Amino acid sequence: MAGRRKKTAKGRRRRAAPVGVWRRLRRWLLWSALALVAVFALSLLAYRWVDPPATIYTWQEERRLGAISREPVPMARIAPVMARSAVAAEDANFCLHWGFDMAAIRDAIADGSVRGASTVSQQVVKNVWLWHGRNWARKALEAAITPLMEAAWSKRRVLEVYLNIAEFDEGVFGVEAAARHYFGVAAADLSAVQAARLAAVLPDPKGRSASRPSAALRQRAAAIVDGAATIARDGRAACFED
Structure with a gap:
């Protein structure tokens, strides 16, 4: 019984790992997109005066x-x-x-x-x-x-x-x-x-x-x-x- 519980816990950890990876990937993509938008916005304003x-x-x-x-x-x-x-x-x-x-x-x-x-x-x-x-x-x-x-x-x-x-x-x-x-x-x-x-x-x-x-x-x-x-x-x- 204990062995079965251990196997179940290991299976949950294996299933949880990909979820955590995708969560971090989505977070990274979101921050990357926000950074690109910020860089564009700054350049849009700066190029009003700077070549x-x-x-x-x-x-x-x-x-x-x-x-x-x-x-x-x-x-x-x-x-x-x-x-x-x-x-x-x-x-x-x-x-x-x-x-x-x-x-x-x-x-x-x-x-x-x-x-x-x-x-x-x-x-x-x-x-x-x-x-x-x-x-x-x-x-x-x-x-x-x-x-x-x-x-x-x-x-x-x-x-x-x-x-x-x-x-x-x-x-x-x-x-x-x-x-x-x-x-x-x-x-x-x-x-x-x-x-x-x-x-x-x-x-x-x-x-x-x-x-x-x-x-x-x-x-x-x-x-x-x-x-x-x-x-x-x-x-x-x-x-x-x-």
Whole structure:
């Protein structure tokens, strides 16, 4: 009888052990998730004033290439026409939406593609906190973070960060490095045509060149020059200009 009780007690201990392990695992996962949320919240607030350090993508490119070129500058040191050109090229309704351009999304769905529906704000979220690549996990995180960033940052700050982390050529990140790389000038001294050509390479920075533009890129840049002038006239640049 005593032997049977001992066996029963041992069996209970064996069954209890896995329960304790799972409990500790759940507790660890919960604290890990809370820590990640806290780190994200702190970075979201800090990046209102501090330039984001290396991102996942810039870190990957630096490892692959050995070195990258990046020199963050404040908006005051970026030619206003560059900011207008980037918005005209990538997100003409930047000042009118809260992170998602619903009209562009509806148009993209009607065309059977989501290409072109991503706003400047969504691209900043992807480049600063997430990873490149098309998958539902990243898109879901992007959709959750974008309105939080829009609420915490000014539109001017969103565009400033975008211009400082966007890729303009292989290993060339940010408008200051791009202006010097392609034209030998500072971002503050970019002309309307130079700014438009930089904006025109953004969808395919590894396949396009602002200093050796193809006929198609010249045509696209000419349209961006007109678009930048248009949003300056109709007030769609007001949210990021002094």
